[in-house]
Amino acid sequence: MGGRFELDLSELLSFEPGGGLIHFGGQRVLLMDPVALGLLRKELIKLMGMTAARGTFTRLGYAHGWRTAEAMKGAVPWKDESLWRRAGGRLHTLQGQVRVEPVQRRADEGPEPFAEAQWHDSYEAEQHLLHLGQSDQPVCWSLTGFASGYMSYVNGKPIYGTELRCVGKGDAACHYVGRPAEEWSTECTEVLRLYETQCMEGMLAQVTEALRQAERKLRAKRQSLARAGVTEDPAGMVARSEAMQRIINLARRVAKVDSTVLVTGESGVGKERIARLIHDESGRAHKAFVAVNCAAVTESLLESELFGHARGAFTGATHDRAGLFEAAHGGTLFLDEVGEVPPSMQAKLLRVLQEREVRRVGENASRKVDVRLVAATNRDLAEEVRQGRFRQDLYYRLRVIELKIPPLRERRDDVLPLARLLLAEAAERLGRRVSGLSPDAADQLLRYAWPGNVRELSNAVERAVALCEGTRVEREDLPEEVRAAPPSLVPTGNPQRLEDMEKHYILAVLAQNGGNRARTAEQLDIGVATLYRKLKQYGHPEAAH
Numbered sequence: 001m002g003g004r005f006e007l008d009l010s011e012l013l014s015f016e017p018g019g020g021l022i023h024f025g026g027q028r029v030l031l032m033d034p035v036a037l038g039l040l041r042k043e044l045i046k047l048m049g050m051t052a053a054r055g056t057f058t059r060l061g062y063a064h065g066w067r068t069a070e071a072m073k074g075a076v077p078w079k080d081e082s083l084w085r086r087a088g089g090r091l092h093t094l095q096g097q098v099r100v101e102p103v104q105r106r107a108d109e110g111p112e113p114f115a116e117a118q119w120h121d122s123y124e125a126e127q128h129l130l131h132l133g134q135s136d137q138p139v140c141w142s143l144t145g146f147a148s149g150y151m152s153y154v155n156g157k158p159i160y161g162t163e164l165r166c167v168g169k170g171d172a173a174c175h176y177v178g179r180p181a182e183e184w185s186t187e188c189t190e191v192l193r194l195y196e197t198q199c200m201e202g203m204l205a206q207v208t209e210a211l212r213q214a215e216r217k218l219r220a221k222r223q224s225l226a227r228a229g230v231t232e233d234p235a236g237m238v239a240r241s242e243a244m245q246r247i248i249n250l251a252r253r254v255a256k257v258d259s260t261v262l263v264t265g266e267s268g269v270g271k272e273r274i275a276r277l278i279h280d281e282s283g284r285a286h287k288a289f290v291a292v293n294c295a296a297v298t299e300s301l302l303e304s305e306l307f308g309h310a311r312g313a314f315t316g317a318t319h320d321r322a323g324l325f326e327a328a329h330g331g332t333l334f335l336d337e338v339g340e341v342p343p344s345m346q347a348k349l350l351r352v353l354q355e356r357e358v359r360r361v362g363e364n365a366s367r368k369v370d371v372r373l374v375a376a377t378n379r380d381l382a383e384e385v386r387q388g389r390f391r392q393d394l395y396y397r398l399r400v401i402e403l404k405i406p407p408l409r410e411r412r413d414d415v416l417p418l419a420r421l422l423l424a425e426a427a428e429r430l431g432r433r434v435s436g437l438s439p440d441a442a443d444q445l446l447r448y449a450w451p452g453n454v455r456e457l458s459n460a461v462e463r464a465v466a467l468c469e470g471t472r473v474e475r476e477d478l479p480e481e482v483r484a485a486p487p488s489l490v491p492t493g494n495p496q497r498l499e500d501m502e503k504h505y506i507l508a509v510l511a512q513n514g515g516n517r518a519r520t521a522e523q524l525d526i527g528v529a530t531l532y533r534k535l536k537q538y539g540h541p542e543a544a545h
Contacts, residue, residue, distance in 0.1 A: 007076070007087060009094050024095070025075040027067070038127030045132065046283055049330055054141050057124075058194045061145025068146070069153035088150035089117055098122045098143050103175070114159060115151055115178035119143065125168035136368045139168030141194075144176060148195065151178055160184065160195055237277065238421050241411035247274065247403055254401050255281035260353070262338075262398045263376040265405035268455030271376035272336060274403060279332040284372055287331030290324050295340035302345055304361050307352070313362025325358045325369045332372045338398065339379035339390065350394045373398075408450040408457065415457070419445050422458050423473065426465040434465050440475040440511060447508075448485040503538055506531070510540075 014023045022029050044053040068091055069084075078084045089100035099120040119140065128139040138144070144161050151159040161178035165171035239245050254261055255278045263271040272291060279289045297305050304313075308323030324333060335341075341349060352358055353373065357366040375398045384390035408415065419437065427434045437445070441464070450456055464477040475483060506524065513519045521531040 007090050007094060012075075012094060025068070025072050025091075027071040027075075029095075034123045034127055035130075037123075038131045041124075041127060042131040047286070049286055050137075051330075055194045057141035058145040061142030061147075062149035062152070062195060063145075064142070065146035065149025065151075066153045067149075069150045073154075085151075085154040088147060088154070091150070092143070092146060096123070097146070098124075098140070098174075114180060114183065115147070115161065115176075117147070117176045119174035119176060122167060122174050125166060125174060128168045135166075135169045137169060138163035138166035138174075140166055140174055140176075143174075145195070147176055148178055158195075237273070238414065238417045239411075240413040240417050241406075242413075243406045244411050244414055247405055248277065251277050251403060252281050254278055254403070256283075258282075258372050259400045260372075260398055261374045261400070262381075262402045263374065263405065264381075264402060265376075265378065266407045266453055267378045268453035269405040269407055270454050271378075271405060272334060274405060275332070275334045275374040275376060278374055279334075279372075282332070282372065284331045288328050289332050289334065290328040291334040291336060292324055293336045295337040299342045299345070302341070303348065306345075306349070307358045308360040310360050310362035313360070317362070320360075323358060323360065325352065325371055326367065328371045329369050330371075332374060335373065335375040337377060338375040339377035339381055339384060343389070343391070346391045346394050350391065350397060353394075353397050408453045412446060415445055415450070416442055418454060418457060419461055422461040423465060426458075426462040430462070430465055432465050432468065433471060434468050434473060436472045438472050438474045441473045441478060443508070443511065444475050444478055444482055444485060448482045503534075506534060507538070507540065510535075 012025050016022075022031065041053065041057070044056060048056070065088065069088065072087065072091065073084055076084070089102075092098055093100050101118045101120060103116045103118050122140050122143060124140040124143055128135060140163055144163055148159055148161040151161075158181050159178050160181055161176055163174055163176055165173065165175040167174055237248055239248055251274050261275075261278060263274050265271055275291070276289060279285060292305065294302065304317075304321070304323065306323050306325055308321050308326055309317050311317055311320050352369070355366070356370070357368050359366045381390055381395050381399070385392045385395050408418075416437075419442075423434065423437065426432075445457075445460075452459075460479050460482055461473075463479055464473040468474070468477045506520075509523055510517070510520045513523070517528055517531055517535075521528045524531065
């Protein structure tokens with residue numbers, strides 16, 4: 001553009017003498033600190049995730065560019081309409097968002113795109129680096145949207161653009177290319193979807209439905225707990241023992257950072273539940289929690305399951321398939337029974353943790369993944385390392401933070417609260433009107449050692465609910481091994497006096513025998529008269545018969 005039609009900031013920008021109103025090209029505009037926009041970007045990414053935030057800023061820029069083109073059409077006495085069509089870059093520069101420089105292409109660089117420019121001093125790249133650090137993808141989302149929106153309006157058809165290079169991901173300058181939708185290759189489908197309102201509507205619809213399902217489950221669970229008289233932790237955890245409360249508190253602290261976590265403990269103690277708590281309390285809660293049991297997948301399939309495969313990589317690979325690392329991108333991947341991973345896979349898993357990228361089976365290219373890893377095992381990995389069955393470097397990579405979950409027998413205070421919760425859930429699931437545990441049943445649950453931990457307790461309670469004939473679980477409804485458990489003589493708290501232990505033991509055996517004094521005396525190897533005298537001393541009602 002030449003002559004008096006050269007756009008000049010002093011002609012386009014005007015201020016009201018008294019302040020308050022600022023106009024650019026006849027349209028009201030606002031002055032805003034770019035740091036505030038950078039903080040908004042950071043919050044939206046944290047709340048919505050990178051893809052949804054990128055789409056939001058892209059469409060915001062698109063609307064801004066469209067409105068600018070619309071307003072400028074009559075705001076300046078253009079010599080001809082072609083000047084107005086080409087003014088978008090200059091207007092972008094005058095607005096202080098970026099400095100636009102035309103690209104000089106060589107003849108050997110292929111066909112010229114519809115629009116192309118090099119950007120310097122991008123405020124978006126500056127703010128992204130300031131608040132979020134270097135990215136692995138372009139970050140000038142609203143600037144890209146502005147250029148696309150402006151060109152779409154002036155050309156009367158959709159023009160979509162993207163960055164080929166970006167300062168925000170470590171390039172020397174930002175490089176923008178814009179083309180009509182029909183000229184884009186199919187590889188750019190995801191980029192083009194960022195401009196579609198349906199993209200956000202689809203995301204919001206999925207989120208809304210997920211929230212509805214979560215609310216229904218939460219409401220049903222609260223009703224079950226209320227009927228069972230159970231008070232639960234806000235995250236849905238039931239823990240009365242001091243040891244388990246420490247684990248939960250530590251898991252919540254760990255959730256705030258992205259460090260790799262190793263959860264250890266016997267089978268059935270609830271390692272996956274702790275892993276889900278870490279995910280739910282983290283900044284990744286809006287993304288996927290993907291769990292895989294490494295022991296349940298054969299060695300030949302584990303690599304494909306974790307990393308994905310290309311079409312034709314092996315017999316039966318009829319199409320490209322993303323692995324679980326890619327499925328968990330932005331979220332959490334839980335590797336259960338990681339101690340079962342074969343040595344050949346341990347090296348590949350270590351490389352993924354170090355490089356933060358995966359390579360599908362049958363492909364040469366690597367793909368970046370942003371995954372928080374939580375692993376679990378019931379093995380002693382330190383001993384496995386000493387025996388040469390587990391890589392030491394992988395062990396230390398996994399064990400940045402270790403959470404050791406104690407077995408159920410070491411947290412007796414949790415047995416009955418857990419049993420009541422599991423009973424309420426089983427009763428609702430099976431459609432049974434069972435409201436609680438009889439004293440004898442509760443006492444027997446406390447006597448048993450629970451070698452299978454919470455998983456075994458859950459199965460025992462479900463069996464009892466299924467077989468129960470009344471409105472509460474009786475001792476006879478419990479599995480045989482639980483019914484046969486003798487009273488524990490190991491003190492779990494402060495040591496008791498010998499006479500108190502004798503009293504509790506005698507009364508427990510009497511209860512186990514359903515009040516039959518003769519059988520109780522025989523088992524205790526004392527006379528019936530001696531038993532009678534002791535019951536009278538204890539003030540037990542059986543002494544009155």
